Amino acid sequence: MDRRIKKTRDAIFTAFEELLAEKRYEQITVSDIIDRANIGRSTFYAHFETKDALFMATCDELFAHIFEPHGREHSHDFSEDHGLRARLTHILYHLKDDRDRYTRIFSCESADLFWSYFKKQVAVIAAQKKAPAGSLPQELPEDFYINFYCSAFMEAVKWWFGTGLTATPEELEGYFEAVTG
Amino acid sequence: MDRRIKKTRDAIFTAFEELLAEKRYEQITVSDIIDRANIGRSTFYAHFETKDALFMATCDELFAHIFEPHGREHSHDFSEDHGLRARLTHILYHLKDDRDRYTRIFSCESADLFWSYFKKQVAVIAAQKKAPAGSLPQELPEDFYINFYCSAFMEAVKWWFGTGLTATPEELEGYFEAVTG
DNA sequence: AAGAAACCGAACAATTTGTTTATAATTTTA
DNA sequence: TAAAATTATAAACAAATTGTTCGGTTTCTT
Numbered sequence: 509m510d511r512r513i514k515k516t517r518d519a520i521f522t523a524f525e526e527l528l529a530e531k532r533y534e535q536i537t538v539s540d541i542i543d544r545a546n547i548g549r550s551t552f553y554a555h556f557e558t559k560d561a562l563f564m565a566t567c568d569e570l571f572a573h574i575f576e577p578h579g580r581e582h583s584h585d586f587s588e589d590h591g592l593r594a595r596l597t598h599i600l601y602h603l604k605d606d607r608d609r610y611t612r613i614f615s616c617e618s619a620d621l622f623w624s625y626f627k628k629q630v631a632v633i634a635a636q637k638k639a640p641a642g643s644l645p646q647e648l649p650e651d652f653y654i655n656f657y658c659s660a661f662m663e664a665v666k667w668w669f670g671t672g673l674t675a676t677p678e679e680l681e682g683y684f685e686a687v688t689g
Numbered sequence: 690m691d692r693r694i695k696k697t698r699d700a701i702f703t704a705f706e707e708l709l710a711e712k713r714y715e716q717i718t719v720s721d722i723i724d725r726a727n728i729g730r731s732t733f734y735a736h737f738e739t740k741d742a743l744f745m746a747t748c749d750e751l752f753a754h755i756f757e758p759h760g761r762e763h764s765h766d767f768s769e770d771h772g773l774r775a776r777l778t779h780i781l782y783h784l785k786d787d788r789d790r791y792t793r794i795f796s797c798e799s800a801d802l803f804w805s806y807f808k809k810q811v812a813v814i815a816a817q818k819k820a821p822a823g824s825l826p827q828e829l830p831e832d833f834y835i836n837f838y839c840s841a842f843m844e845a846v847k848w849w850f851g852t853g854l855t856a857t858p859e860e861l862e863g864y865f866e867a868v869t870g
Numbered sequence: 871a872a873g874a875a876a877c878c879g880a881a882c883a884a885t886t887t888g889t890t891t892a893t894a895a896t897t898t899t900a
Numbered sequence: 901t902a903a904a905a906t907t908a909t910a911a912a913c914a915a916a917t918t919g920t921t922c923g924g925t926t927t928c929t930t
Contacts, residue, residue: 667836
């Protein structure tokens, strides 16, 4: 890739992410971004159609690796849940490792798009999840339970970021398991 | 109240709600609203500081009655939870009663904004909720549990609307209780 | 070195926002 | 009913922002 392109894109992403840490998404203007990135206005529009497109590209970059199966989780396990749990754990560690970046995105005004993308991915991962037999007082519609399970995970993660990631990934997983059984 | 004021406010609300059914919130401009409502620009700003303020007022109107304590729930009960459960039940019945109207609200393009308002109100109602003693395998941070509880309720309601309110309020409450204990 | 690709920045029209003005219509009150 | 107060109005306005265009410059590739 042409170095000029990478240089410009990096400058835009960096400026944008810095601004996301300072202002709400709607309050950030294209002029803010190009001033911070120190590039020309037309250059910005040569790279991104709109500010929304930049936001989506930022998310795509951010999520590039977090949902990829990783290491041991690949191994086929007799327990269906074990692979799922391992992948969720992997996600938690990944979030912790890239903490600052994720915190910035999680606090931006349009974080809802991020959460909704995130949840969709979690739903794919957890698509096979079944309600633990016998532990619940009644039968539940399957899609009800899966949605509940994914949402509980998402809310746990949201809560985690809300507290500034004070708990460890293991502790958070403990909380999550406590409420989902 | 001065009839002119009510007339103007109604015109603004109606126009805004119509527009919400057509466009995303962000795409709606003040000019759109005043054109549709057939009022002067300065009149709009005499009533609402910003578009955001109008949105909040609209939510307050749309959800005016659903969150009000109602009937029996007022009675002081020895069990703290009983009042809360009764209020949540009341909400479900209210949703079912005004089914068409709420379906419209929750299927518009800016439904997320309404869901988020809804959840905030539920959080206020459930602010005192404590984790059922002994039923969970470990201690949880209190705000973690409250958020989990509210989110589970919200997701149950969303799921309910997703299925076109096929289940009865009692059934839905059964599902909700099955997962929250 | 030459051509291609990317960048620049300045200018531009078009929207949108929120304020201000002076005037007209409506409601309240005395 | 008449005067006073309140509300609505259109039009004009500055300021901010968006997205495009264009001629000229720098940087990369071959």
